[in-house]
Amino acid sequence: MKILTTVKRVVDVELTIRVDNGAIVEEGLQYVINAWDESAVETCVQLKENKGAETTLVSIGGDDNTDVIRRSYAIGIENGIHVNDPALTDADAFVYAKILQKVYEKGDYDLVIAGKQAQDTDNGQTGIILAEYLGLPCVSNVIGIDVIDDQHIKVSRLGDAGTEIVELELPAVVTVDVSINEPRLPATRGLMMAKKKPITVMDLAALGTSVEEVKGAGLKSEIIEYIPQQERKAGQKFEGDAPQITAQVVDLLVNEAKVI
């Protein structure tokens, strides 16, 4: 089984994100592998270890993306494709999906495993749109994958009414939730080895496409501005005699907040 997984390099959300004049302040930001993609990479590596799958990752972005590719190598991904083209700085989910379609069509893949969303945009669209472009079956928000045979997998998905069990015919696209596994950390030795491993770097021309093709009629939506999140303020905090302060708070919930 040949698997393609997608890895996005995103802003580290553990750090403070500041907005100034409608834009994100770049100073002080750090970049990491997207949390959901880390789970996708772990899923691929487990399928390699347990089912003999062949694993390839693709990452779209600038020169710095090599760090998330090497990190994934260190965990056990075998092949890496880096799509690096200066025309892609403002790419949205549709543009990413179109590029991924081109990458998919150049290989002979049985399964695409993507993270269900990226922690920078929080869109949760790219993997699903890719499946539409490819005309492949797709299940999103996947929390478990079982290989049935060469042509079929069974996946579990967190749905509205519980866990949905879906049988998929390959080739297919799945997008995974972080709860699918506990991603391993790269070992130092693995990181050293990963530095020597080659990465296939491609621009749009090398992929057999162009900025006109991947952007179609233009971006479907554009960010006009970022707005700082309105932070909640600390309210009334009560300490002391538990029966007394609890009664007081219940009275406030009923008469002040009017939510009970």
Next chain:
Amino acid sequence: MAKALVIADIKNGALKGSTAELLSKAKAIGAETAVVAIGSNIESLIPGLVSAGSDTQYVADDPGLELFSAGPYASCVVDAAKQSGANMIWFGFSESGKAVAPRVAAQLDAACATDITDVMLEGDQIEIIRPAITNKVMQRLKINTDQMVAVVRAGAFEATEEITGTENVVKLSPPESDLKAVIKEIVSDAGSEIDLADANIVISVGRGAKDQTGIDLVKELADDLNAGFGSSRAMVDAGFLPHSKQVGQTGKIVAPALYIAVGISGAIQHLAGMKGSKVILAVNKDPEAPIFNVADYGIVGDLFEVVPILREELKKVGN
């Protein structure tokens, strides 16, 4: 004129509140309204769809649509979108909505925005507001396409009480089933419990509850209040509760009228999932716990002492 097509949010055969909320918002910004309902044996929901504020009801009622399957559901929405000529196609905040919306957008070649909290309409120009970067900032986007597909964040819009609609039912032909992604079964892990996304009150338990005894104590409070019962990541990671109960950035995002955090310190991860609640009450024995920085009301105390008193006091006021 702008026209909104709202996807009826149906769970266990009943219409959820988000449908009226989305239709109310559409009317408030001056749009015409239509709704599309997808399922099996859903004819009885039509009066509810009308009173929720829709002026046309597209209904796909077929035994093949009993279990959720993203492909056929998307086909129904696309069919209704084309017939209605809607330029705004809105889903309520649900896992099925998040799975179907990007498919519909790709098929219609329309813009797609998830998690939106507001929509502005000026002539034909649509702008939306949504959170991004793990809920740390908001972004304002301009839609460049004629049509847009959106998933509306829970609690973003309010239903107006005086809203009404007109009955005008259009039956949709059943879609082809997805033979390459076959839904086998749905294993309910929540039983008949109240859905976190719908609940008016959500009570979540954290590490402070220590073990099953503590969890059961907090669960009793949730049961008293008919509240949704959630959890911090710590209690899920420790194996006490399933992932479906986790409130937070990588779990469920909730915005109830009242959120009660019991024994939860308030990690960024958790706050990202509940900061949108209207009123927050926190119970924690550590007066310095970060949860108090976002709580409207805070009780500093041991939950094992406070929760039983809280139950008694709430019973006195008629719950």
